Amino acid sequence: MEIAVLIAGLLVLAVVAVLVTGRQRSTTGRLARETRKSDRSAGPEAVVPEGEESIEEEAEEARARADEARHAIESGASVGEVVPSAAKTPAVYEPVDEEQLGVTRRQFFNRSILAGSGIGLGAFGVASLAFLWPSGGAASQVKVAVGSEADVKTAFDAKIPFYNATAKTYIVAYPKADLPKAKKVYNPLVFAGMQEGYVALYQKCVHLGCRVPWCESSQWFECPCHGSKYNRVGEKREGPAPRGLDRFPLEISGGNIVVDTGNLQIGPAIGTNTTGQSPEGAPCV
Ligand code: FES
Secondary structure: OHHHHHHHHHHHHHHHHHHHHHHHHHHOOOOOHHHHHHHHHHOOHHHOOOOHHHHHHHHHHHHHHHHHHHHHHHOOOOOOOOOOOOOOOOOOOOOOOHHHHOOOHHHHHHHHHHHHHHHHHHHHHHHHHHHHOOOOOOOOOOEEEEEEHHHHHHHHHOOOOEEEOOOOEEEEEOOHHHHHHHHHHOOHHHHHHHHHOEEEEEOEOOOOOOEOOEEOOOOEEEOOOOOOEEOOOOOEEEOOOOEOOOEEOEEEEOOEEEEEOOOOEOOOEOOOOOOOOOOOOOOOO
C-alpha cells in the first residue's frame, strides 16, 4: 500500500516536471503572448517577424544605394563626397651649409690627420734645415784665438793636446825634425803653422763625422764610431777614414795661437806618415 502511494507520488512529480520543461522550451525564441498582442495592436508592419523582414529591408537599401550610385555615374556627378588630398609640392633638396652644420666626426679626424702630418713634416723640415745650416763656432767664426802658447805647452807637457771648444780644434805639437818631410806633403798654409811648431786639427772624423777623442795611452786620436785612428799630428793610420784629419791654418799673434777656422784644409792622403809615430800604449778603441 505504501509502495503504491510512493509510486503514485513519483508519477505526479514526473508529470509536473515534464509540463514545466515543455513550457520553458515553448517560450524560447518566441514573443510572449502579451507582447505579440501589443504588437498586433500597433499595426500590420509592426507584427512582421524579425529575421526575414530585416534581411529584406537591408537588401532593399542596398539596391537603392546601387541605383543612386549608378545614376550619379551616368550623370557625371561624383559619387559621395570625395575630398581631394591636399596638393603638396615635393620638397626641393637644398645643400646644407657646412659652416652651419659644423664639423662632423669624420671631418674632425681627417683634419686631425692632416694637421698631424703637417706638423710632423714641418718639424722634419726645420730639423733638416738646422742640420744643413752652417753651425756657429768653427765655421762662422773665421779666426779664433784658441789660447796662449804657454797654456798650449802646459798641455803638451801633460802629453795631451790643447783643446778649444769654440774652434772645435785640437792644437798639437809638430816635431821640428820632421819639417822636411812635412814640407813635401802639406800646403804652405798648413806648413806655416808647422814651422811655428803647431798643428790645428779639426775634431771631426773624416769618415762619418764623429768627434774624435784623444787616447792618452796610445797617444793617438782614436774614433769610437768605426775605429779610425790617426797619429798625433792627425795622419790616418787605421780604420775606414779616407784620409788624415782636416786642419786649419794658424798663426801666432801676441803670444796667442790664432786659428783660421774659416779656411779648412783637407787632411793628408792615406799613407802619409811624416812623423813615423807608432802607438805608445794600449789602444782606446
Ligand atoms: S766616424 Fe770615425 S771612424 Fe767612422
